[in-house]
Amino acid sequence: MKAVVCRSFGSPEALTVEEVDEPVARPGQLVIEVHAAAVTFPDTLLLQDKYQQRVELPYVPGGEGAGVVVGVGDGVEGWRPGDRVVGGFGTTGAYAERMVVPAATARRLPDGVDPDAIAGLNYAYGTTLYGLVHRGSLAAGDVLLVTGAGGSVGLSAVEVGKLLGATVIAAASSAERLELCRARGADHTIDYSRESLKDRAKELTGGRGVDVVYDCVGGDRAEEALRAIAWNGRFLVIGFTAGIPRVPLNLALLKSCQIVGVFYGAMAAREPDRSASISDQLMRWVASGELDPYVAGRYPLERAGEALRAMMDRQVIGKVVVTPSA
Numbered sequence: 001m002k003a004v005v006c007r008s009f010g011s012p013e014a015l016t017v018e019e020v021d022e023p024v025a026r027p028g029q030l031v032i033e034v035h036a037a038a039v040t041f042p043d044t045l046l047l048q049d050k051y052q053q054r055v056e057l058p059y060v061p062g063g064e065g066a067g068v069v070v071g072v073g074d075g076v077e078g079w080r081p082g083d084r085v086v087g088g089f090g091t092t093g094a095y096a097e098r099m100v101v102p103a104a105t106a107r108r109l110p111d112g113v114d115p116d117a118i119a120g121l122n123y124a125y126g127t128t129l130y131g132l133v134h135r136g137s138l139a140a141g142d143v144l145l146v147t148g149a150g151g152s153v154g155l156s157a158v159e160v161g162k163l164l165g166a167t168v169i170a171a172a173s174s175a176e177r178l179e180l181c182r183a184r185g186a187d188h189t190i191d192y193s194r195e196s197l198k199d200r201a202k203e204l205t206g207g208r209g210v211d212v213v214y215d216c217v218g219g220d221r222a223e224e225a226l227r228a229i230a231w232n233g234r235f236l237v238i239g240f241t242a243g244i245p246r247v248p249l250n251l252a253l254l255k256s257c258q259i260v261g262v263f264y265g266a267m268a269a270r271e272p273d274r275s276a277s278i279s280d281q282l283m284r285w286v287a288s289g290e291l292d293p294y295v296a297g298r299y300p301l302e303r304a305g306e307a308l309r310a311m312m313d314r315q316v317i318g319k320v321v322v323t324p325s326a
Helices: 041-047 121-135 152-163 175-183 197-204 219-227 250-255 264-270 272-288 301-312
Strands: 002-005 016-019 029-038 065-072 084-087 098-102 143-147 167-172 188-191 210-215 229-237 258-261 295-300 319-323
Touching: 002 301, 016 301, 029 084, 041 301, 065 098, 084 098, 121 152, 121 210, 121 229, 121 264, 121 272, 143 152, 143 219, 152 167, 152 175, 152 210, 152 319, 167 175, 167 197, 175 188, 188 197, 197 219, 210 219, 219 229, 219 250, 229 250, 264 272, 295 301, 301 319
Parallel strands: 143 167, 143 210, 167 188, 210 229, 229 258, 295 319
Antiparallel strands: 002 016, 029 065, 029 098, 029 319, 065 084
8 A cells, every 4th residue: 555654754855655564453453544634733743753752763644544444453343344434643654545543542424524624633623622621611701812723723723612602812923814714703813923912812802801812823922822811811732833932920920820731632642531522522513513624725645745844834724634545
């Protein structure tokens, strides 16, 4: 079968498409024919050997795939070849015609739902639902500020925040990104390449500040967003596309706010029941049409390196996927 192979850490341009042995389902595993694989920021960090998790070379990139079951390992119940499935969150191997996933964390694709929309659901929307509800206690009527709102994770926070009844302020670096955020439900937008994130957020809330910050960016934007938080607010640490910030902790004291880490992958490994509950809720929303993940682009297997390069260069607006079996 064909697979994208990384033989040295560094540039996505060095990735090759090779013929490799087909995977075999071991006990507790499924083999999936991959129809769509998510392209995520952690994929780019793994490729550069900069992620908190390490992989051994050579490896096949891609952490979450959706498609059809073609192999069932010993001891696996409830699955058979032909079942539609998504799985592999937190693993590698999705940029291939077939991949192995743990059966315990695999989920069924709802009928009529495109695999392109489901691939990456746990990465982006799982992080968001875990962060907003389980870590940030977001309630209907709260004001939510999302930084990096034009990316796949940020955009998921805009959409889920609206589903949960929040007033959503989407902050991003371009008019094009913010136009997409408005189309996906944002109530207000801030272009922080042209205006002050803190001042505009304060203005939009009548000086009160925001209840929850969902920070995908870090860097200098983190302190600006923290300064815009309301009394008893919750600042959710999601990611650092602009670098790891240094924030003055006196702001947490002055605002009596919480700074809360959100690491969905680690939680999923430590608390599988909670992770399963989150995944099941997302699937219900997608099946009902309440949640309709936005797919901005699709790349064939031979162009997976281009997809990763676009992610690394922050050119992706929304979500893109690799389609190995297209």
